[in-house]
Amino acid sequence: MRLVLSTTLFLVSSLFSSQCSSSSSSLRKGSSLSVENPQDVLISPNRTFSAGFVGIGENAYSFAIWFTEPHFHAPNTATWIANRDHPVNGKRSKLSLTHSGNVVLVDASFNTVWSSNTVSFAPSELHLGDDGNLVLHDSRGTILWQSFDFPTDTLLPGQPLTRHTQLVSSRSESNHSSGFYKLLFDDENVLSLHYDGPSVSSSYWPKPWLLSWDVGRTYFNSSKIAAFDSLGLFNSSDNFTFVTSDYGAVLQRRLKLDCDGNVRVYSRMSVLEKWYVSWQGISNGCLVHGICGAYSTCGYDPMIGKTCLCLPGHRLNNFSDWSYGCEPMFDLTCDGNESSFLEMRGVELYGYDNHYVEVSNYSSCESLCLRDCTCKGFQYSYSDKKGFFRCYTKTQLLNGRRSPKFTGSTYLRLPKNSSFSVKQSAVETVHDHVCSVQLRRDYIKARVSHVATVFQWFATAFGALEMVSIFVVWFLIRTNQRTNADLQGYYLAATGFRKFSYSELKKATKGFRYEIGRGAGGVVYKGILSDQRNAAIKRLYNAKQGEGEFLAEVGIIGRLNHMNLIEMWGYCAEGKHRLLVYEYMENGSLAQNLASNTLDWSKRYKIALGMARVLAYLHEECLEWILHCDIKPQNILLDSNYQPKLADFGLSKLLNRNNPNNPSISMIRGTRGYMAPEWVFNLAITSKVDVYSYGIVVLEMITGKSPTTSVQNIDGEETYDGRLVAWVREKSSNTNASWVEQIIDPAVGPHYDSIKMEILIRVALNCVLEDKDSRPTMRQVVEVLQCHGSDH
Known part of the structure; x- marks a missing residue:
């Protein structure tokens, strides 16, 4: 009986071993940090840094290092994130140092989300240092892995940026997955800022129209290394250096590539003070490429910051994220007689010039654009230094800026006799720059933990090993079922589309009355949403293939953005119901x-x-x-x-x-x-x-x-x-x-x-x-x- 009881307690305790807590600066072999235990945190010896699970959305968590704050969770001051692109569930996820010397982060499904990919059978531990570096080392002090070698969007004092590393911005202030901006050493060994957007990429810092040596940079080096210290001094091997506005004082500092594409140094004296910007790379945020998306312009005011504005005749693609830009509400033909031009004074669109004429007049510049079917407009500006007008015809309308200092105009190509105007555009479509896509991690609650407690009580009371065996089998089955639901729920919610209820869509379609099409995957109905928009609502068949098509469409369309792709507004995943909500096409198929x-x-x-x-x-x-x-x-x-x-x-x-x-x-x-x-x-x-x-x-x-x-x-x-x-x-x-x-x-x-x-x-x-x-x-x-x- 004693043997059976001991075996029972061992099996049950092993199932719940992840609940052990940690409040030291180190994690040893065989130990874990659980997402469900707020006390499972590593704290550096000087208590400046903490490491553990932080909430980055609704039931979405990442394992991160952050500056210790008065309040526990502080994702906005995170200095390193292990799983920024793959958040884990708020249940059963944990980070463990295995007996084989590998640091592993597992989700609720027990699948490995992130790993240090190390092996060591010698005694080893994971230690959070006073400098914010999370280091895995063995008993001889050999470093097996360290977070400083894998930065996300932040550098700490003493942490180098090298040829092998780069900073990648977050997608937004609330979405910490990988964004569009990168700080790295380019092919010419120059420290640069790059925009890597959904459809185009470009460099914007140092100023791309200047040569490297014009801005004090040198590419005659091969070391590719940059770092800054706690006093506020930054040095780079390309001869770029700066000091912060508070240089000389030993402060808490972090250099961060923000989601708006600007790189800044933040400083503070202690945890009781707020962070402030002590240096930034770009003074005018509108110089950042892609900040307002295509077919738009950016205006900057030091008092209110940036504002984005669609070009005349264009409309916003995504009201929650300007990086998707705008789209035209008209079609152009190749016939030059069917086109006209609208002057936009003080508007400059950088790059994507199909033709450049150094000395030009307006008529010849206009004719040059009309002869080119790909020309969407042209920039006509006066050079004070050279004393003549220059002509740039544009194949793409990107990186738009509004500035009273710009001595020129951009002429937008529009259909002849169109009624679009600059004034109308400013009144109807001006918005502050918004890029807040909240991450969410759905979790379908179940009573596994309560039942597990009951089983544990029975097992302990009666010593019935058979009961524990039944419990283990049942637990694994329920875990698998719940995990599949969790993963599906997160997969859908993370797309950023609106989630409709089945009753909403049934009401919108008046009981699925007006059928407008059908195919192998389902039937499409016309509906009117609560905001009075006409929508095409596709009701997938209840067969297994229908659910597969549903997941494929939602996942793939979430990555895409093109004027010739159907726009998806939302979905419904409720019980057996699977529906997709699209924009309604007036002219059918x-x-x-x-x-x-x-x-x-x-x-x-x-x-x-x-x-x-x-x-x-x-x-x-x-x-x-x-x-x-x-x-x-x-x-x-x-x-x-x-x-x-x-x-x-x-x-x-x-x-x-x-x-x-x-x-x-x-x-x-x-x-x-x-x-x-x-x-x-x-x-x-x-x-x-x-x-x-x-x-x-x-x-x-x-x-x-x-x-x-x-x-x-x-x-x-x-x-x-x-x-x-x-x-x-x-x-x-x-x-x-x-x-x-x-x-x-x-x-x-x-x-x-x-x-x-x-x-x-x-x-x-x-x-x-x-x-x-x-x-x-x-x-x-x-x-x-x-x-x-x-x-x-």
Whole structure:
């Protein structure tokens, strides 16, 4: 009986061993710090620093080091975070020093979220030093790992920044995951600030229009090291140095790359004082690239800080985060006679100049822009030093700044006779810069802990080892069930979309009454949300495949931002219900428009170009390669201006850039008639499967014929057997000058640009070549449609 009782107590106590607390400066082998115990904190001997779990959102936690504060949790003064991009649950997560000498952070699912990747069988401990460095060392003093070698967004006095390290800003003040800004040594050995945004990247400090030696930097070194001390002196191997405004006093200090892209030194005397800025790298925050996103301008006032403003004729993409920028509410054509220019005085947009003319007048600068289909406007400014006007035509409208000191204007290209104005834009769309995306970690409560206590009492009272065995099995099953729910809940909540209740969406759709479409994954209904916005609400089928499509769409769309992608507003994950809430497209799908014969040739050309642009974005401009895998007219929606929007990511696949021939795509995806031969012949799946599907869709737009349905002409002389590619290729091989006329959809009518349509057909035929390596990339398609198609 005593043996059974001892064994029982050992098994039960081992399950709850993570609840042991720590209040020292060190963690030894076999010990853990639990997220559920607020006392599980490492405190440096001088009590300046603390290390433990900090709350960074709703039930979302990271293991971090921070300056000790009067209040326990202080994520805003965190100097290092282990799992900034993968927060853990507020239940059962813990950090442990294993007997093999590895520091491991596990989530509620017992999966490893972060690790020091070390091995040591000698006695070792994890120690938090007085300098804020968390060090893993063995009994001989050999350092196995230290936090100073892996900075996040902060440097401490004595902590070096080297060729192997960099600071990466947080996404926002409340979201501590990796942001868009980096402080590092560039390829020329110069300490620099870089913007690495969703679609473009650039350097903005030191001033990119100056040479390194013009700002006192030197790249004639190879050491690449920078550091500062507790007195406030900073030195870098590229000859950059500064002292803080309070230099000379020994204070608590931290150098931080903030979420707004500026690097600052914060100082204070003790924990009883507030932090203040004792140095910053950039005085005017609007000089930071990407701070207001695309198609916007930034204005700076020392009293109120930065304000962002959409360009005239543009609207904000995301009201909670300006980094997503704005999008145009109009379409431009290549016809210069259909364009006009709106002057924006004191507005400068840095970079992305397609042409630069050093000595120019207004008329020649305007003409230069009108002759270029990619030109979105031009900057016309006077040089006081040189005494003449300069012309810069712009292919992208980024890094916009409003400054009364700028002696020039930017002229925005708009459709002719448009009513947009600078005054209207300022009144309607000015906002303070906001980037506060709150992280959240859903946790579905269960009564495991209470039941575990009951089981422990029974096991101890009766000494029944069988009861403990049953409990252990039951506990693991319940843990697995609850963990899956936890992970799914966090995965959805972390996307940043609004979470709707099922009753809200049922009311919005009036009981799912107005069906506007359906597919393999679910049915789409029209609804009116509580804020009176029209929405398309997709109700996924209750089958397992429906849930998989749901997770795929929410996760993938959360990473994307493009004017030709459908905008997602929220989701519902309640019980068995899975719903997605999208913006409503007034003109329905491309399939509906082709069936109703409402598209003229210019609309079809514009749709082809817009789809090429968004696929090029997915394939080449995202952090991962994203294959849509189901390009078809039903998944291309049209807004009020017939601008195409790609939708339905249920079959999408993310590919690693370093391994494009990803073997993980094994299941056949797509729709019959639009699928590339690679799926059938079990060949490597690449972005060229989307290129093939795109080509089929373009051929269908041009001809009006389905790739799967046989059709006999009215006169009975010719039968189309459903082999769309072979039929078009046969027609195009004729020397007859009217072959385009024979192919084009009669609904287009007799008035169309035959040269542009022929170019579109040739491009589509190249996209549907059997050999995938012979097909063009979507970027090449965009270039052809933009350039060659506009030459005539």
